[in-house]
Amino acid sequence: MKKLVLPFLVLFIPLLAFGTKWYKGNTHVHTTLCGHADTTPNVVAQWYHDRGYNFLILSEHNKFIDPSTVELKGEVRSDFLLVPGEEVTGPVHSTAMNVSRLVPWEFKDKNRSKVIQNHVDETRKAGGALILNHPNWGRPIHGHEISPVKNLYMFELYNAHPGVHSFGNAHRPSLEVLWDALLEKGMTIYGVSSDDAHKLQKWGEKENNPGRGWVMVRSKELTPKALTEAMLQGDFYSSSGVMLDKLVRGSNHIELSVNEKETECELASEFLFGRPVSKGEPGTFIEFIGPGGKVLKKITGLSGSYKAEGAYIRAKVTRRIKKADGSLRDYYAWTQPVFTDGR
Numbered sequence: 001m002k003k004l005v006l007p008f009l010v011l012f013i014p015l016l017a018f019g020t021k022w023y024k025g026n027t028h029v030h031t032t033l034c035g036h037a038d039t040t041p042n043v044v045a046q047w048y049h050d051r052g053y054n055f056l057i058l059s060e061h062n063k064f065i066d067p068s069t070v071e072l073k074g075e076v077r078s079d080f081l082l083v084p085g086e087e088v089t090g091p092v093h094s095t096a097m098n099v100s101r102l103v104p105w106e107f108k109d110k111n112r113s114k115v116i117q118n119h120v121d122e123t124r125k126a127g128g129a130l131i132l133n134h135p136n137w138g139r140p141i142h143g144h145e146i147s148p149v150k151n152l153y154m155f156e157l158y159n160a161h162p163g164v165h166s167f168g169n170a171h172r173p174s175l176e177v178l179w180d181a182l183l184e185k186g187m188t189i190y191g192v193s194s195d196d197a198h199k200l201q202k203w204g205e206k207e208n209n210p211g212r213g214w215v216m217v218r219s220k221e222l223t224p225k226a227l228t229e230a231m232l233q234g235d236f237y238s239s240s241g242v243m244l245d246k247l248v249r250g251s252n253h254i255e256l257s258v259n260e261k262e263t264e265c266e267l268a269s270e271f272l273f274g275r276p277v278s279k280g281e282p283g284t285f286i287e288f289i290g291p292g293g294k295v296l297k298k299i300t301g302l303s304g305s306y307k308a309e310g311a312y313i314r315a316k317v318t319r320r321i322k323k324a325d326g327s328l329r330d331y332y333a334w335t336q337p338v339f340t341d342g343r
């Protein structure tokens with residue numbers, strides 16, 4: 001079904017954009033219910049509510065937190081929604097998004113493709129969609145373990161937890177390298193940005209706090225179903241600070257512009273530290289990236305477009321800031337790819 005529906009929707013996304021809105025959300029956070037986070041579900045949900053988020057998944061390890069049991073204080077915004085979910089936690093971790101009940105996690109197999117497939121299948125049985133979480137955590141999950149999995153359309157490209165190596169290290173490539181390898185192999189898979197926060201009592205750059213990774217989803221309405229369907233069509237972008245004004249994913253091109261005001265507002269956050277980088281010029285630049293992670297076009301500025309020549313293109317916006325101490329920090333927005341090979 002996916003193959004038939006996707007080209008049709010991509011073709012008409014500019015039309016579908018009418019009657020849609022952008023919603024800010026976080027798909028991954030923990031609470032005292034897991035035993036190693038420090039804040040209750042009510043207070044965690046309140047934090048996101050009070051900071052303007054539109055939706056949140058309380059994605060607890062092998063526990064289903066029924067949104068109807070979560071109580072918010074004060075005047076509750078009508079544009080804030082708890083999407084039911086769970087972090088299915090076995091030999092690999094995944095967020096089961098928009099499930100109606102607890103998803104089983106006990107399945108074990110040496111072959112991690114089978115484990116991920118089990119998470120996908122069980123999540124679909126519970127009415128939801130799966131996001132494969134933090135592939136660079138612990139023993140990294142390799143592309144050859146992910147690519148055979150059927151019906152997996154999302155993974156965490158950026159997880160803000162300081163211990164999960166989203167940008168890689170000496171022993172593993174960054175998750176962007178993994179993403180391009182999966183896309184090049186023909187997978188239809190979209191990159192999610194999330195907090196995976198555990199701590200709201202102690203704050204600092206090295207702490208595992210919220211407010212650092214989120215998605216902006218373009219949806220007809222703020223319901224768990226509509227948000228999940230929009231994400232399954234790639235109608236969202238992922239952010240670690242940069243906000244977009246315009247985003248067109250055409251049949252064979254991407255066009256975008258940066259919303260400077262909203263980006264500055266996000267970057268002023270006391271919770272956001274950015275990625276330290278050792279060199280480069282401060283400023284805003286847009287890269288259009290194709291198969292193999294090749295940068296096909298790089299623009300210094302706030303808007304740009306590019307027509308695909310290979311099997312896909314995606315765009316990445318970097319805002320690089322020079323701090324008062326002279327250090328450089330990067331903040332990003334990653335769009336989802338546009339495919340031109342009929343997948």
Ligand SMILES: [Zn+2]
Binds near residue numbers: 087093094133134
């Ligand atoms: Zn996890």
Ligand SMILES: [Zn+2]
Binds near residue numbers: 029
């Ligand atoms: Zn987690």
